[in-house]
């Protein structure tokens with residue numbers, strides 16, 4: 001059986017001791033490390049910026065899955081690339097020239113992902129789905145960890161899977177927000193390939209075991 005990919009979200013880590021948390025992630029079965037960058041404009045919160053992330057990138061042995069919750073994300077393609085990121089996620093809602101941004105990300109040698117807020121329809125991806133490596137479906141309104149999962153995401157996964165199959169796209173389906181063992185199981189059954197989990201992993205008594213369980217749902 002194909003195992004689910006797991007991308008723990010650093011937003012819920014202990015920022016006063018990132019090295020300790022990163023050591024645990026490095027030694028775990030986590031596939032990627034999910035990095036949430038916020039600007040206080042696109043979302044009503046600010047997380048961390050590139051000076052912090054340069055240290056995180058040095059310490060992480062996992063490929064970086066960078067989620068930009070900022071306006072004009074195209075301004076930061078080079079900075080994300082300089083971190084050595086594997087994947088750059090930009091929001092559909094933040095990119096009037098989405099096709100151009102996707103090409104810039106790919107030209108920089110990274111994989112390109114498009115993120116949809118909960119109220120943004122999957123059908124809007126029709127004309128970009130064949131150009132991207134992943135779709136990130138938000139299952140909470142972005143900006144904060146620890147929020148409640150929005151169940152309508154399950155319908156969106158099924159619709160997205162149908163779009164991917166119809167168009168022959170190779171895009172993975174990642175889901176972010178309120179993911180735990182219970183919602184994770186529903187998501188995997190609905191067709192998700194990658195689970196982002198913040199509080200479920202970093203607040204777990206045994207982080208490595210939680211990652212193991214999420215991978216084997």
Ligand code: DX5
Nearest residue numbers: 009142143145146178198199
């Ligand atoms: C929310 C972020 C998420 C967040 C998820 O805006 O994009 O990645 O860290 O946190 P949990 O898993 O606690 O909902």
Ligand code: ZN
Nearest residue numbers: 009036067176
């Ligand atoms: Zn995220």
